[in-house]
Structure formats: structure tokens, C-alpha cells
Amino acid sequence: MSEHTGETLLEIRDLVAGYGKIEVLHGISLKVQRGEIVTLVGANGAGKTTTLRSIMGLTDIRAGRIIFDGTDITGWSPHRVAARGIAFVPQERSIFPSLTVYENLEMGAYQLPPGEFAARLEAIYARFPRLKERYRQRAGTLSGGERRMLAIARGLIANPALMLVDEPSLGLAPKVVEAVFENVQGINREGTTILLVEQNARRALAIAHRAYVMELGHIRYEGTGRQLLEDEQVQRLYLGGART
């Protein structure tokens, strides 16, 4: 695992947010240090995805603050958040299906100065050779695993300081899941901080430096990945019982 500096990259303070009149997050606080993989685990409806979407500016924020790299980004529109250095890889609808693979990557790099695109593209193709093979193909025709790779690549090509990754393993075959997690770890080792939401809590806790357990719009526990994996209560409530 990579060394992290202990410098706070992202801080959420007492965030209350949701969609229209529906409040999903009832005052959550969390921190992500530069260089970490932090994961949010919890049952469906706990507010994990809403947390990521709130950071990105895709929800209605009622109260609280989101501080990124020393800047208060609360209430910013998503394109400004993206330009500031945060990439979002959503769970579903994570690619532009009618655009080609190459065009998807171009859109991911929308805010990048034109001169930097070629070098970033090369780095992305080196990590995901499959995307290079398929660069002219319409993204909507890719397989599930390839789409997931493209979604991650689309976020990564902007060279973000922080990547928000939502349920990267959802609906994928076990072998593909393995590759996705390896990529997430690899991206982190190369210097990108990652906030990961994952249904497969055991798998996520195993690669995370720290984790937060969410329940019904609140944060219930926090600790290192290992601590939470071994905590009996967390095991019983969120990991489906002790590992046999």
C-alpha cells in the first residue's frame, strides 16, 4: 500500500443532502487523506452513492461543508468540481453509449489543456490495452467489463487528485471484478486518492486504508480496513456474519 502524507485532501463536515424534498444524508462527516483509498460500506439505501454525488455537486445540499484541497466546493456545479480535480465514476450510466471509446476519453479529458491529451491517452492505453484495440467502437456495444474499464479510464484521463468510484464490481464476473480491483489499487499506487463505494464490503475493506460504515444516512463506524474487517459487530451487521 502506498505511503500517504497525512494531509487532508477532502473533508466533509455535517453534510445534510438529498434530492428535492427527500433528505438522504442526515449530517455526515468524513475525511480523506492524500494518497489513501477510503471506502464507504453499508447496506442499500445507506447513502453511499448520495455521498459521492454530493461531493460532485449532483445533489441538493441543505447544510454542511465540503472542503477539497483547501477550497470550499459546497454548492459548486459539477463541471467546476471536475475542473478542480475530482473525477466521478458512477455505478450505472458511467459511459456515453453513443460515443466511441475514443470520444468517451476525449470527454473525460474535457478540461485538460489540449497539449496534455496525447500523453494522458498513452498512459490510459498502457493501463487498458483493450480500450486501444476498441477505440473506434461505440461504447454502448462494449461488454460489461470493458464498459467498467472505460468508465474508470474516462475518470482517470483527467489526471484527478481524487477519484470517486461507485460500486465498480457491480454485475461483473468474478474474474473481471479481480481485474477492476487491481486497477483501482494500481491507480492509487500511482498517486490518485480514491474514495470507493462498494457493496462487496469484504473485498473493499481488504484494499482500503480506512473505511466508514454508513447506515440510513449516518456514519456508524470508522476505522482502518483491517479494524473493521475484524470488528465483531461490524462483521455481524454489515459483513453477513463472521467469516467461516
Add this chain to the structure above:
Amino acid sequence: MDIFAQLLVNGLIAGGTYALAAIGYSMVYSILKFINFAHGSIAMVGAYITFFLAIQSLHLPLPAAFFLSMLLTALLGISVERIAYRPLRRAPKLATLTTAIAVSFVLDAAVMILMGADIKTFSLPVMQGYSIGPVLITPVQIIIIGASLLFMLLLYILLTRTKLGKAIRAVADDPSLAEASGINANVVIAAVFGIGSALAAAAGSLIGLDTNLQPTMGFLITIKAFAAVVLGGLGSVYGAIVGGFIIGIVENLGVWVIPPVWKDTIAYGILILVLFVWPAGLFGSVEEAGVLQQ
């Protein structure tokens, strides 16, 4: 058979103008999922601006008036979106739809007050037509078909080769993801209204050159462009172009068998038939068609 060829050419000419009008309609639908019923009135305003600049007041050369009208109408379209539609972005679609109908009334009334309700014609000097086999075609008609095809080619290059064009397609695919990728969706939406309105001005001006101008022409353009968009498949720009040509051709071939006064009902007929039998249209998806049935 000679009549058939002549009607086919007439249909292509009308179809080119409908296709141009339908492009803006379709592009706005594809990014905002909203049917801009004011689009035909925008085209009508564009036609009157060309007429005003070239004939009524400044006597600019026709091409200059034409392009200046496209520019001014683009600004009008961008303003309408900013003032009338954007505040309703998160309102129910019915509110936006009603607003669009109100905008069309305002534009129709404004032109009627400023320019009069009477029919106006460009009354260009009569030019010798060309005979191509059995078909007679006038220089104006050649310009109409040429301009239609040129604008469609430029649109294709914009959408597939430029950063803005790709961003337009990205916003059409998924506005949230586009925003999260760093694309300012409001800028893209404004650009779509500008481009769509400029093409509508071109369509309106060309229709004005082919026939004549009156403030109520907007509604007819709206219906024909709407029929073209539905026939081509909601959300598909290329479908809208094909739909526009089909409607123009069917309309003109139709006068072979039905009295010409019924010509304008053909677009309605196609619209109703497609909605009943084949709601996804030629190139659309069933999901998009579902929007119409809500």
C-alpha cells in the same frame, strides 16, 4: 412519369427545408427531452429578418441578409432558452411545453405587429429555369437544395469532428455524466439553441424564397418539423433529416392523387400514423418514444 419526376424534385426541395427545421427541433429534444413548439415561430422570425434586411429596409444582398438573419436568429433562440426555458429546467415537462407554446404566440404576434399580417413575397426577378430531362428546376430551387445539403454537411462535421459537437452528443447521452466530466451543460444547451435556431432561420428563409412569408407560417413549420422528428425517431438528428425529406416527398407526390389544398394535412397524417403504428420511428429507441405517451 414526367410528372412523377417533377413532383419528386419538388418534394426534395421542400424536404430539404423541413429537414433543416427539424434538426433544431431534434437537437433540443435530444438534450432536454422537451418538445420546443416555438421552433417553427423561430424559423418564421428568421425568414422575416432575411426579408427585412434584403427587401424591406436595408436592401442588403440576399446572401448577406440570409447569413445575418441566421446569426440574429441564433441570438434570439439563445435568449428564449435563457429567459423562458432555463428557469423551468426542473419543472414538470408540461410547464415547459406550455411556455414554448406561449413563446410561439409572442413571436407570431410580435412579427404581425411589426411587419403586418399580410402575405409578403421576396419577388425575386424571374429567372430562366433549367430543364434536366423532364424536370424543370429554377435557380432559386437549386440554391435551396444546395444550401440545405451544405448546412447538413456542416452539422455532421460539427457533431463528429469538433469538441463542441462531441460535447453536444455527450450531453444528449447523459447530462449528469457530461457535467461530472467537466462539460458545462448550460453552455452546450445554449449552443444547441443557437445552432438549431440558425438552421431554423435558414429553413424559414428558404421556404420564404420558395413560396412566401406570413406570420402564421411558423405553426406549419412546427407541425412539419415535428412530424419529421417523430418519423425519424425522437432524439436522432439524422433520423430527423431523413424524416424531413420523406415528408417533403410524400407531400408533393400526394398532390398527384389528392387535391392540392389537402397537401398540408399529409404531414399530420404521417404524424398520427407513426404515433399509432410505429412510435419509435425510423432511427429512434422505444424508450424515447415512451416520453410521448406519458
